Amino acid sequence: MVSAQSSNLGKTYSWLVIKSFLIWTFTLAVCLLVVGFPLVVLMATVGCLLSIVLQSVMPVSAVLLVAGGLIMFNVMAVLIGAGVLTAKGVHPTDMQWLSWLHGEEDQMQKTVYASCPLTCDIKL
DSSP states (O other): OHHHHHHHHHHHHHHHHHHHHHHHHHHHHHHHHHTTHHHHHHHHHHHHHHHHHHHHHOSSOHHHHHHHHHHHHHHHHHHHHHHHHHHTTOOGGGOGGGTTTTTOOOOOOOOOOTTHHHHTTOOO
8 A cells, every 4th residue: 555655656756847847848948939039040140150161171061060050959958958947846836937837817907097097086
């Protein structure tokens, strides 16, 4: 009976770790694409210049080599970042700026019109 409960807890903990890693991977990839757009443009510029330089030195396709290297660098950065955050025990539900990820609804503010201070408190 005790071993059945401990294996169930192990499966639950493993599932939470895998789920946390996948959520961090998704979140970091989205942040890289949306917020890191200037960084992506800078990497593309450096990649273009590097492929031009390498094309004259290497007989193989330098564009394929540089593009593959840049894509691999981005994928590895996201995976390593997600792994570090998961290994430290930081769960995405602990982050306040990820409220959109775990379904918490933001409080809507009431609309205040320009004429409201003059007319809203008047009861007919």
